[in-house]
Amino acid sequence: MTRLTPRGNLLLGLAALVLASMPFWAEPYHMQLASIALVAAMFALSLQILVGAAGLVSLAQAGFFGIGAYTVYLFGGRVSIFISLPGSLFAAAVAAAAIGPLVLRTRGFYFLMASLAFGQMLFFLFHDTSLGGGADGVFITRPTMIWPVSRSARPAVFLLLNLASLSLMYLGLWWLMGTMFGHALAGIKINEDRMRALGHDVQRLKLAAFILSGALAGLAGHMAAVTDAFVSPELLDWHHSAEALLMILLGGIGALHGPILGAFALTLVREIGQSVTERQRLVEGVVILAAVLLLRRGLAGWRR
Amino acid sequence: MPISRRSIVGGAIAASGLLAAPAIAQGAPLKIGLMLPFSGTFAALGESIASAFEMHVKELGGKMGGRVVELIRVDDESDPAKAPANVNGLIGRSKVEALVGTVHSGVVMALVQAAREAEMPLIIPNAGNVAATRDLCAPSIFRSSFSNWQPAYGMGKALAAKGVKKAAWVTWDYAAGKESGDGFGDGLRSGGAELTKVLTVPFPETNFQPLLAQLPGLGVEAVGSFFAGGGAIQFVKDYAAAGLRDKLPLCGSGFLTEGVLKPQGAAAEGLQTALHYGDGIDNPKNLAFRAAFKTHANRDADVYAVQGYDAAQMLGIGLAATKGDATAIKDFAAAIRNAKIDSPRGAFTISASHNPVQTIWLREAKNGENRVIGTAAAALADPGTGCKMT
Amino acid sequence: MGGFLVQILNGLQYGLLLFLISSGLTLIFGVMGVINLAHGSLYMIGAYLTYVVAGATGEFWLALPAAVIGGLVLGAVLERILFQRFRHRDHLDQVLLTFALILLFEEARAALIDNQFHAVQVPPVLDFSVPVMGGFAYSAYRLVVLAICLAVAACMVAFVERTRLGASIRAAAENPEMVDLLGIDARLIHTLVFAAGTALAMLAGALAAPLQSVYPGMGDGFLILSFIVVVIGGLGSIAGAFWAALLVGLIDTLGKVYVPQLAGIAVCGLMALVLLWRPTGLFSRA
Numbered sequence: 001m002t003r004l005t006p007r008g009n010l011l012l013g014l015a016a017l018v019l020a021s022m023p024f025w026a027e028p029y030h031m032q033l034a035s036i037a038l039v040a041a042m043f044a045l046s047l048q049i050l051v052g053a054a055g056l057v058s059l060a061q062a063g064f065f066g067i068g069a070y071t072v073y074l075f076g077g078r079v080s081i082f083i084s085l086p087g088s089l090f091a092a093a094v095a096a097a098a099i100g101p102l103v104l105r106t107r108g109f110y111f112l113m114a115s116l117a118f119g120q121m122l123f124f125l126f127h128d129t130s131l132g133g134g135a136d137g138v139f140i141t142r143p144t145m146i147w148p149v150s151r152s153a154r155p156a157v158f159l160l161l162n163l164a165s166l167s168l169m170y171l172g173l174w175w176l177m178g179t180m181f182g183h184a185l186a187g188i189k190i191n192e193d194r195m196r197a198l199g200h201d202v203q204r205l206k207l208a209a210f211i212l213s214g215a216l217a218g219l220a221g222h223m224a225a226v227t228d229a230f231v232s233p234e235l236l237d238w239h240h241s242a243e244a245l246l247m248i249l250l251g252g253i254g255a256l257h258g259p260i261l262g263a264f265a266l267t268l269v270r271e272i273g274q275s276v277t278e279r280q281r282l283v284e285g286v287v288i289l290a291a292v293l294l295l296r297r298g299l300a301g302w303r304r
Numbered sequence: 305m306p307i308s309r310r311s312i313v314g315g316a317i318a319a320s321g322l323l324a325a326p327a328i329a330q331g332a333p334l335k336i337g338l339m340l341p342f343s344g345t346f347a348a349l350g351e352s353i354a355s356a357f358e359m360h361v362k363e364l365g366g367k368m369g370g371r372v373v374e375l376i377r378v379d380d381e382s383d384p385a386k387a388p389a390n391v392n393g394l395i396g397r398s399k400v401e402a403l404v405g406t407v408h409s410g411v412v413m414a415l416v417q418a419a420r421e422a423e424m425p426l427i428i429p430n431a432g433n434v435a436a437t438r439d440l441c442a443p444s445i446f447r448s449s450f451s452n453w454q455p456a457y458g459m460g461k462a463l464a465a466k467g468v469k470k471a472a473w474v475t476w477d478y479a480a481g482k483e484s485g486d487g488f489g490d491g492l493r494s495g496g497a498e499l500t501k502v503l504t505v506p507f508p509e510t511n512f513q514p515l516l517a518q519l520p521g522l523g524v525e526a527v528g529s530f531f532a533g534g535g536a537i538q539f540v541k542d543y544a545a546a547g548l549r550d551k552l553p554l555c556g557s558g559f560l561t562e563g564v565l566k567p568q569g570a571a572a573e574g575l576q577t578a579l580h581y582g583d584g585i586d587n588p589k590n591l592a593f594r595a596a597f598k599t600h601a602n603r604d605a606d607v608y609a610v611q612g613y614d615a616a617q618m619l620g621i622g623l624a625a626t627k628g629d630a631t632a633i634k635d636f637a638a639a640i641r642n643a644k645i646d647s648p649r650g651a652f653t654i655s656a657s658h659n660p661v662q663t664i665w666l667r668e669a670k671n672g673e674n675r676v677i678g679t680a681a682a683a684l685a686d687p688g689t690g691c692k693m694t
Numbered sequence: 695m696g697g698f699l700v701q702i703l704n705g706l707q708y709g710l711l712l713f714l715i716s717s718g719l720t721l722i723f724g725v726m727g728v729i730n731l732a733h734g735s736l737y738m739i740g741a742y743l744t745y746v747v748a749g750a751t752g753e754f755w756l757a758l759p760a761a762v763i764g765g766l767v768l769g770a771v772l773e774r775i776l777f778q779r780f781r782h783r784d785h786l787d788q789v790l791l792t793f794a795l796i797l798l799f800e801e802a803r804a805a806l807i808d809n810q811f812h813a814v815q816v817p818p819v820l821d822f823s824v825p826v827m828g829g830f831a832y833s834a835y836r837l838v839v840l841a842i843c844l845a846v847a848a849c850m851v852a853f854v855e856r857t858r859l860g861a862s863i864r865a866a867a868e869n870p871e872m873v874d875l876l877g878i879d880a881r882l883i884h885t886l887v888f889a890a891g892t893a894l895a896m897l898a899g900a901l902a903a904p905l906q907s908v909y910p911g912m913g914d915g916f917l918i919l920s921f922i923v924v925v926i927g928g929l930g931s932i933a934g935a936f937w938a939a940l941l942v943g944l945i946d947t948l949g950k951v952y953v954p955q956l957a958g959i960a961v962c963g964l965m966a967l968v969l970l971w972r973p974t975g976l977f978s979r980a
Binding site: 051057059102103105106108109110112113114116117118120121123124125127128129130238239242245246248249253279281282284285286288289291292 | 723727729731784785786787789790791793794795796797798800801804918921922924925929954955956957958959962963965966969970973974975
């Protein structure tokens, strides 16, 4: 999986600055849209560790996202964001650590289907039991920040918060993929058996990637809960996992920053679609078909 | 090096923001968001409500408060997960000034939250979440339908009056089912009876077999239930097919048989239910309404149509008092609160927590009709516990 | 006790319907190596087709052959146009492509029929109930569905075990490369298998229509369950799908009765246990 050169990162940084300036010129609704795209980008980026880096196509990602989101609900009342955020990361990591050893016993198609089923198990946990407040979803009290945020300031504050989270996540992963761990994952993606033959503990590497990926999905879920103040079991549904895969495909499997491009592209397409027609499923279906058939390398690979 | 798409996206969003039409000027159309299910198990209900709402707008000459009405329909698919996005879209993208919706009890919470935050008028034409007129009540939120507690309370009361001592409650596991169950239990207790068991199925599951097979062994004399739309059709059919009709009387809030008697067929014959509407209510308003609706929508009116119609009446009354200004909430609310709504179900008033105070009728399904055979509870108001407006 | 036996019956009936859907899925996986997330949509299509045919002709029984023939045709067309080309693409592409299919099928259904819930009446000749025990009666139609599923299962086993074409299919499931070397027309087998799998799913939808009614999203639950069945039973094994489907049907039904909030989790937990013990499924030949 390729990483951007410092010059490429500079361009991304400029785009981030444009987003950061939105509170000065943009409508609240559009800042809300930007937040939606940023959270989606974090979600897709967390999955990229498995898909792009290690070649593991998983449909369980939404489960960890949802755990991160529901952790905010489970904290209950006025908890500080400095507690809820690590809390979500930790809860999602624990879930990934519990499921990882089981699901990683499988390979290929079995892995895909097993991840789907485990993701659904997490969905059932929040949909069927009263743990998450029921099948309809619940409105939650947002965690407290350093100083109180007024209703009108919310879109801007959350935009900046999500932008900061995504930036940190991206930079962290950018660095990680350059280390031995990142290279080992790349080796597993190309030929798992050879890596094993070379003496690498492939299972442990895959499990580490799985847990990291799950934890970061939990972070994305936490940000979603804070932004929307609403959590529902559908956040854990496998359709949501498939959307993360779509964003990765749109942006390019082969690039670390692909999911970010894909998330923004999908959000934009959806928004345009909403204003044009009521047939949202048609729009989405056609977009996916076009992406799979035409965008072999995703938006990131457009000019290559 | 590929051009970063983010910058292009950012620019596009900026451009559309600058080009968006600004605030509503005098004489501009009044945009009303109609967020209802137009697909899925509640699709027929959504259509009934929307049709009747549109019918009254037509009766008003297409205007409310002196402004031309523009209705914007959104299919909420009875999906609570999509609700916040749908509502934000109506408010942020379509720039509606008032909201009307919805059917599903989970979806309506997003509407309630948005109406509270934006201080925007919201008329709920079905969803009975007690929260909307209890702990989350607000000056701008009204309901033209019922609270989940009301019809079920009536049914429990009527059942106890017949001498039943122990009953069970069967429903979908979501807010509407739970709150109806609470009402049913309260109604039973008011007559000295007991709700001994509650069995649920996840929404919108229609595999009722495992649940039905448990009923004979519960030691109850009757089974109360809440299902609506498509689920009600399947449940009543399955209940009869399992041979339970003769052994364990089935009843429930009227949604069990409302608008679905034809597909239910013989399986529903003789079912008694409690609801704030029924067949055979012969006040002049109802007769005129039913005739007009039959012409307008080409099918018979049901309770959902009545609720949609009354929602339009209430919104019209409120906006007439403020001359079309949807932000003058104080006058808007006062006008509706003090009004007596001339409804096909019978005239009703609004409680202090903005829920209808109405009669719950006892009905029996006979020959494709839900005939009113008596009163289950007269002038019943939802308790409104926890509402800070009262 | 009577209640328990009735629940066993419920579980078996549910499981057999699940088998019909899963058998197609496992064969398609095993023989073609293709993942099809739209399999649940095929079930939905079969049910809506039944609603349309039964409504138009007034005869429910006509819907069954319509579903089977329609399924064979649809499956063959899908295979030739889409899946043949995507067999060799990676998992991500296949997942997304078949996910797009789900969305497009939903749109097609919305455009051609509608988005509404529809009840389908049980055929009048079977519209009675058989007293089973303890004040509970079983719909005769349900018993007939049970019998039909068993018959189909028996036919499938016989076909796959006893005929030459069946042998080719078994061979293709076990060792796709070998099939080419042996000169068997692999492309024909792929089309046949995909068509059969589609027909089975649509037949299941047709049979289930009077039992669970017809509504958008009716295939979602079965999709997940059928994937679990395939994982537990083993890719490409019909016997595996059969026993796994019965097991899953029973656990799901009994779970709904005794621990209703944990039924879904219990089924996934069952899969987790199997994965711990046999990562490639109970009956896999790997």
